[in-house]
Amino acid sequence: MLKKIESRQLQLGMFIQSFEGSWLSHPFWKTKFLLRDPADLEAIRKSGVETCWIDVAKGLDVVGRAAAAEPEAVAPAPAAPPVVAPASKLKSSADVEPKASMGSELQRAAGVINRSRQQVVALFGEARLGRSVNSEQCMTLVEGIADSVSRNPSALISLARLKTKDDYTYMHSVAVCALMVSLARHLNLDEELVREAGFAGLLHDIGKMAMPMEVLNKAGSLTDAEYKVMQSHPVRGHELLSGGGLAMPGALDVCLHHHEKMDGSGYPHKLPGEQISLLARMGAVCDVYDAITSTRPYKNAWDPAGSIQRMAQWKGHFDPAVFQAFVKSVGIYPVGSLVRLQSGRLAVVAEQHPTSLVTPRLKVFFSTKSQMPIPLETLDLAQPGCNDRILGRESPSQWGFQNLDELWQ
Template sequence: MLKKIPAGAVRLGMYVHAFEGSWLSHPFWKNKFIIDDEDDLQRLRQSGLTGVWIDTSKGVDAVDPAVVLSTPASTPPPEAPTAPVEARCSARDELQRAARVLNRSKKAITELFNEARLGNAINVESCLPLVAEINDSLARNSSALIGLARLKHKDEYTYMHSVAVCALMVSLARQLGLDGATVREAGLAGLLHDVGKMVMPADVLNKPGALSDAEFAVMRSHPERGHALLLAAGSIPASALDVCLHHHEKYDGSGYPYRLQGEAISLFARMGAVCDVYDAITSNRPYKKAWNPAESLARMAQWTGHFDTQVFHAFVRSVGIYPLGSLVRLESGRLGVVIDQHPEKLTEPLVRVFFSAKAKTPIQQLDLDLSRRGANDRIVGREDPAQWGFGNLDDFWR
């Protein structure tokens, strides 16, 4: 039987069927589970939720009948917004689902940003299911959706960049060990961080060449313009407002708009700075071609003072030292493309070898799991696809 009780009345052994309150309030990704951990119990009691629906047929009942707030006969319990997260799978198995998530996200974020362009208030509630779907995809495989989100067309960059940064923020927040509610806030902040670009002049935003000083000054106003839009919308979490305003600040104080330095920049904004830059430089844009993912990480590591070092190192762990689509050279002299990651062995991904660097000729394709015991090869370095004339590396894993 389903019963709604106060969050403070929940005890160990109860089966949670659903939560009541803001989607961002509770600290769990799951919506249906048994409370069997004391830490989870304390987090739930302190969450600020207005109520919790329990299923007494699957867990412990309320001790005191007087605490029961409602039953389905009087008020139906809310439906969980997402299905239970499935077990981890391969990148190949997740690609189709990730593509569907991205297609839905593109449609939703386009509509959302167009409303902002027209001066209408942003409906933050419409963003929350997107963050949940993105998180679920990353939980099944952390590489598939992030890899696909990188492959955006130039004319959709502004919209899909926000979706990609959302995914990168969720992945990074989980790598940092942040709790469920905080991870959701990070994803929402990533989704909304560039909303200020919706009020930038289209000829400046989409200019195929270098910006003039005057045009660059206009573009540099987008964090403040976006912050104003979100502030006017109301009910936007402070973390999303902060990332929107400060994702172009640099750790050494040379960023904009306020030249904040070090830990004067919030953790979320430091995370947003890394995620924003990585997606920007690994994507095709109106004025530049994308850089290879592994090359991008190597370049970012050399930008002294740009990023919080600890946050950047966590980001590398979240996307992999050799992200999906990276061209690598093996000790055997073969070249291959990274087609999946090992979650614990970042230097030992799954590689599809296809070319002999020694003979400079294609070879029969072979999938090589470098993490398996007995693997007789290893990565000795990354390679630049342009120098080898490879223009279709992403076809190896899509």
Template sequence: MNNLKKIKVRELRLGMFLNGFDGAWLQHPFWKTKFLLLEPADLLAAHGSSVAECWIDIEKGEDVAPPVAVAPAAAAPRVVLPEAPALPPVSASFGEEMQRAAKLCRKARDATASMFNEARLGNAIDPEQCVPLVTEIAESMLRNPGALISLARLKTSDDYTYMHSVAVCALMVSLGRALGMDEEQCRDAGLAGLLHDIGKATISNDILNKPGKLTSQEFDSVKRHPVRGYELLVRGDAANAAALDVCLHHHEKYDGSGYPDKLAGEDISLMARMGAVCDVYDAITSNRPYKSGWDPAESVAQMISWKGHFDQKILSAFIKTLGIYPTGALVRMDSGRLAVVLEQNPAQLTKPVVKVFFSTKSDTYIPVERIDLSQKHASDRIAGREPREKWQFIRVDELWAGEFALGAM
């Protein structure tokens, strides 16, 4: 068939009709193999797979020639987001920023715990008091975003609620930058993230930290936290519109199946759609009393697969900030070695800096080697993400976070 053309997966771009991967179906990230590539998240997922080549149908989509505008598939109208700029270069190394980020995490955790305690006592919340903290978090994200985002995932059951708020704050700032927001908008996004779960101050810790399955009554209580948080902020009469909206609507889904108001599409505000992505990512990557957190790379792949849950354009921008293989992800190399991802190369999302430490061929630890996969001399590459549960004896977080994974924060 002359309309089919075999190309490298890395040559795929939006507007092409993917007719199939040249490899086992289990290796690629989609439940279907024939479809028009219209969503940036799908393109990122394809580029991050371990399959090297694929087939495109040039009668149904674009060729590898210079791109031609492709009409988007019929869908709910979208807000025109600002053109996303190139992410600014980091001004501090990952290691340097880890030291500062650890201190900031401790400070932010204590401040957030104090805020939740005030809410439990029935006192009004003053968001303005949080602005200096949000500013510090934004400055850390500007120096090196990977450090604070990654450290904030390392939570204990006792401080989960507080550190989750800090993590979502940081993720919102980073996502705002990726969407082209200015400094004030990013600060508003961060503040909204810090306050988004304040309603959980009204829920018993016995329910929040319950190791087993919640009863229907307990689950109903948890589902009321967006409304309760909104009411707390309204009573304080100082929260801005973004904070109020993200607090109330961060559990809405793009297909209308969320809560509390079952909003759909762009009836959900831009900030609330951002909040939904950031909230879910941190929740599923964090250890909880009732489950272990998912590997960061597995979490990204799962979020891509949940059709109807998120605004795909926002999800794509979010993945750009994290990388397809985020810091802390366990990956298998073409050589059969295991590695943990240390930091990102923003211009090449599939080629981060990794630390190789284990041979699956000899089933033994090997001398640790740091490899920047974006460098021409790099002789190995990532074959794909590796399930953490398969290697439970390996303390993955200690390999990238060192002392901070041992509770040093």
């Protein structure tokens, strides 16, 4: 049962159904939630939103008691879809503390990746044959990936980046699933949405199973005609999932819209930012990051830190708030990045600090002064008494380093 009240009457324990006016005027990307956080209540009162609708069957009434039987009201339709709010209003958190060290989780994450690869190959093979996706099997996969990410996000995400070009189509889905889970937690989404984000990441490219193999695995650049064929994969994927009875709107939406851009230049529908859902905005960032940091049939991988730097410069492509949260989830210098230290040494990032983007744990291995390798040293920039610091990223290709990933594993 819905009731329209003034925002000043709101109190903790009420269930907010919708806000009056445009979604741009209120401080949340969501429109239906139980009001439990005093900070959320204060944000609403400061937002200038004068009235809202509450569901007194799901929360407290205006007098602070369970709802009494009243005639049911009908709330007006929202002025726009409940998509993510502007960058300045989206809440995010960098305090996603790992429960296990990088070293202790790497072996477990490797097992999760190997099992996931086998299952994704089988799932996608079924999809190529026109058969429905097994939602229960997919969710079991997502649970295993999400559990590893919960223990230590960097471990599985970093290992999944090391896919071969032959494995790309399958392992890209595993990697995007993990990235979506990590990003969702940095955006403070509830665990149900975290799992839905992971599910969406796992299936976002299912439409590529409807693409001709000679185009999907082409080693060189695509022709204009071939590129147009590849651009149809979001629509084909959406058709495959919806035709198979998939009842998860978020996954369907990400599948269809993960190539949309904030400036409206994306595909397939050229949606402007205010019409792109939160999960699709997240999918756009995660999809691109894993794509450019992976070896593909037609290109070599970009280094992780360089990829973050380039993505930050693509104006109009990503939602700024979502991208900012993504950087917090993987780091300014993600695991595997080559960095130059104030001491003149070069190091590879081996593990992120849970709350500081600029003080990761490093493996130092090279001196720029002597231009020679030095004994491998582990350096934790967050430790008291550490006098070194990162000056910036370096390009592994310019230094001729080929096997940096062996250092952090």
